[in-house]
Amino acid sequence: MKHVYAVILAGGSGERFWPLSTKARPKQFISLFGGRPLLSLAVERLAGFVPNDRIFIITAQHLVDDTATAAWNVPRANIIGEPCKRDTAPAIAVACGLVMARDPEGVVCILTADQLMSDVETFRVTLMDAAKVAHLEKSIVTIGIQPTHPATGFGYIEADAPLNTTKTVTLFNKAKRFVEKPDAYTAARYIESGRFFWNAGMFIWRTDTMRDALATYAPDLADLCERVAQVALSPSDLDAVLRQTYPLLRSISIDYAIMEHLDNIIMARGAFGWDDVGSWPSLTGHFTADQDGNVIIGACEQREAHNNIVVSENRLTALIGVEGLIVVHSENATLICPKERAEEVKKLLQRVAQRPDGAKYV
Numbered sequence: 001m002k003h004v005y006a007v008i009l010a011g012g013s014g015e016r017f018w019p020l021s022t023k024a025r026p027k028q029f030i031s032l033f034g035g036r037p038l039l040s041l042a043v044e045r046l047a048g049f050v051p052n053d054r055i056f057i058i059t060a061q062h063l064v065d066d067t068a069t070a071a072w073n074v075p076r077a078n079i080i081g082e083p084c085k086r087d088t089a090p091a092i093a094v095a096c097g098l099v100m101a102r103d104p105e106g107v108v109c110i111l112t113a114d115q116l117m118s119d120v121e122t123f124r125v126t127l128m129d130a131a132k133v134a135h136l137e138k139s140i141v142t143i144g145i146q147p148t149h150p151a152t153g154f155g156y157i158e159a160d161a162p163l164n165t166t167k168t169v170t171l172f173n174k175a176k177r178f179v180e181k182p183d184a185y186t187a188a189r190y191i192e193s194g195r196f197f198w199n200a201g202m203f204i205w206r207t208d209t210m211r212d213a214l215a216t217y218a219p220d221l222a223d224l225c226e227r228v229a230q231v232a233l234s235p236s237d238l239d240a241v242l243r244q245t246y247p248l249l250r251s252i253s254i255d256y257a258i259m260e261h262l263d264n265i266i267m268a269r270g271a272f273g274w275d276d277v278g279s280w281p282s283l284t285g286h287f288t289a290d291q292d293g294n295v296i297i298g299a300c301e302q303r304e305a306h307n308n309i310v311v312s313e314n315r316l317t318a319l320i321g322v323e324g325l326i327v328v329h330s331e332n333a334t335l336i337c338p339k340e341r342a343e344e345v346k347k348l349l350q351r352v353a354q355r356p357d358g359a360k361y362v
Contacts, residue, residue, distance in 0.1 A: 141203065147190075200274055300317045332360060
């Protein structure tokens with residue numbers, strides 16, 4: 001596995017975890033789970049798979065210092081700051097260039113900073129098998145998560161027939177298509193078919209495989225990849241290239257830019273207890289509720305209150321006779337909403353940002 005590298009994408013804003021998650025302190029720095037930031041957990045679960053000097057983290061320029069603190073065991077030179085937000089495809093082109101400069105035979109594992117895995121050993125074995133396949137074949141491996149319910153907040157992958165099955169990992173011959181977040185009816189049909197898996201946004205490939213795909217379907221990103229590879233070993237030159245090129249790039253995800261065009265994608269089934277903890281209701285799967293079904297983090301007193309989620313920083317929250325609410329206190333803002341409307345937080349943030357004083361809240 002000497003040619004394997006891990007790249008953690010940590011540029012997201014985590015808007016659905018507002019007001020605890022903000023642009024200055026996004027979701028990957030929240031320490032709700034396990035008492036440590038999600039980014040720290042993302043690095044820790046790579047132990048035994050790749051050494052720390054082969055881990056790169058791509059984040060926003062203004063988050064580099066906080067990222068270095070949370071990922072203290074990753075070399076500072078391996079933490080790359082994007083000058084502006086351009087979605088996942090440009091970040092992945094940068095990742096490919098970084099590894100190309102270090103190792104022309106490199107295999108890149110694209111991972112995220114804000115997900116949880118309950119079975120870390122199976123996660124590592126899955127990555128190891130996927131990296132072996134990517135190294136031997138000119139294919140891109142993506143990890144599809146075995147769905148447990150018809151979720152509407154995730155993208156889906158439709159898989160072809162199984163290609164190979166080991167004791168831990170099942171590989172499918174082809175990821176037939178990537179589907180954006182469906183409505184409830186469509187998601188239920190996906191689950192019934194048994195062919196669809198959640199798209200976890202994790203990809204494994206050889207650098208030359210991805211470079212060829214970029215050259216065919218996203219020449220501007222292929223050019224970015226090559227320019228990064230030329231200057232990657234000089235931090236100042238790399239920073240200059242990113243500042244010069246990023247503002248001119250389109251904002252596009254890797255699914256739209258590359259994945260939906262390819263026919264050489266193999267899917268590995270992820271069975272390691274995955275959760276992207278994408279919004280406040282996901283806390284119920286990670287914390288024990290009280291006898292009334294309330295999940296409480298922080299200080300709370302309640303009377304005849306049921307099935308609520310309360311996160312209360314540095315203050316007491318009191319509930320009387322309410323049910324099914326999310327109540328989140330942060331230093332600057334308070335959110336109260338029904339659980340079933342948690343996905344609307346992103347829309348609310350757009351209005352908050354338009355306030356004359358909105359910058360200090362978002």
